[in-house]
Amino acid sequence: MMNMWLLxxxxxxxxxxxxxSKHKHLLIVLLSLEFIVLSLFFLLVVYLSCIEYDMYMLMIFLLFSVCEGALGLSILVSMIRTHGNDYFQSFSML
Structure with a gap:
């Protein structure tokens, strides 16, 4: 069980x-955010199974993480359509 928490x-x-560290490309940033959400989901699964609680919270968490992923993908697509790439350096702050 301790190995699972460590992992x-x-x-x-x-x-x-x-x-x-990889903040130049929007796609890599979105993939790392999804990896963080996946690790938090595993943390919730292990924690809720340890305390023998219902898993309804996991469905709500998955709902919000899917909405976050769809929103990030739509921002990525609109950024590539307008600027041609996903570099953050191609933006001007004006």
Whole structure:
């Protein structure tokens, strides 16, 4: 059981490290966010099964994570249509 907690925490930390270090491309940022959400989902599964609680919270969490993924994908598509790539450097802040 301790190995599972360690694996989930390492997944979360690696997802955050990728999120912080690879901030040039929007696609990599979105994939790292989905990896963080996946590690949080595994954390909730393990925690709720340890305390023998119902899994209704997981369905709500999955609903919000799917909505977040769809919103990020639509932003990525609109960014590629308007600018031609997913580099953050191609934006001007004006």
């Amino acid at each position: 989930i925490m390492m997944m979360f930390i690696f997802g955050n490290m990728i999120f912080i």
